[in-house]
Amino acid sequence: MDFTSAYSRDNLSFLLEGFGLTLWLALLAIIFSFVLGCVLGIIRYAKVPVLSPIVGLFVELVRNLPLLLLIFFARFGLPELGVSLPPFWAAITALTLFEAAMIAEIVRSGLNSVDKGWVEAARSSGLSYGQTLQQIILPIGLRRMVPPIVSQFISLLKDTSLTVVITLGEMMHHANIVMGQNSRIVFPILLLVAFMYFIVNYVLSLFARRLEARQT
């Protein structure tokens, strides 16, 4: 094992550049999947005719497939169907759809956990369904959803490493390139990459735990 040549200036800056792209991928996918997941979850909860069953089918399909398959499909399958996306956006699409399906389930069960009695009370005191949703169900449900959603974001950050199969230049891809130079630096590089993922995810998980502790 050769730590000195593994952690050379060139290698470190190359890995850091990859880490930047990892974080950027994760951030964009977090934003998109959060918005889409909330919309899908609310539609599924509200039992809108026609729309809810379609969303339900989509969520169940995507949730039960490996993300790797979606990444491959977005990158190589979509062009065959006439949708050509640059690799970066193919990755964002796959990550967003997969994580949105997960978040939709969290949102739906969070909303379902709101006491039916409160909903009935709100409705019988004259609030419309939309008002009840907006003023009673969403604020209470959302607070309960925050910890599992943060955990989902941690999964998402880890899942960005799967885009290594379509070589975008995120951290795992750059780590692969660096490790290819010399077998004696493989272990030190794996350790460093693990450390970088760990720091970000651990901070996020501490944050999730604090939110959880505050609720109870």
Place this chain on the structure above:
Amino acid sequence: MISPDILTDNWDLYLEGIRNTLSASLLALAGSFILGVIVAIMRITSFRLLNILGAVYVEFFRNIPLLLVVYIFFLGLPALGLTLNGFISGTLGLMVYTSAYIAEAVRAGIQSVPIGQTEAARSSGLTYTQTMRHVVLPQAVKIVIPPITNQFLNLVKNSSILSVVSGFDLMYFGDIVNSYTYDTVSSYAFVAVFYLILTIPLSIASNALERRLLRSG
């Protein structure tokens, strides 16, 4: 759009892939269950050092990507002189990664049994092992089964990681079929169908178990 020929011509490859995906998932499940229970016990015993080791294990493997864990076995060990093939390193990676999640589920299950029951059992003369066996574990198992079913579902999906290290799983053979038929949509569509056949029953079982647990309170 989707040509059935792809399936009939490559039936053997797909079947081989399903077999390997299933065996990797089952092996990893069995291994991660045993490892997970050991780590959970480490976390709840009264030895401070074991508590810390257990916590470090869980936090480390839950906060790094699965691919990295697989790489530790596939790329890291050969650098130290021990070479493993893709299937074995993939399965070991899955096992270690999943065990961290199972450890947390088992720990939560055991700790959800009120401490008063343990105290009552101990003061009526049961030993620690008897208390665990007759009082705590039977109740904990009920709580632990739904999250473990869910982990198994994740395991089947995550086993697709084997394809990244040439582990001969379903995803790997899907890539092979795609690479020489050039029919990406069909090749992956059949891979998707096979994964759904494996995962949907697990998903239904996991939901049903969760509902049953909620009802029984």
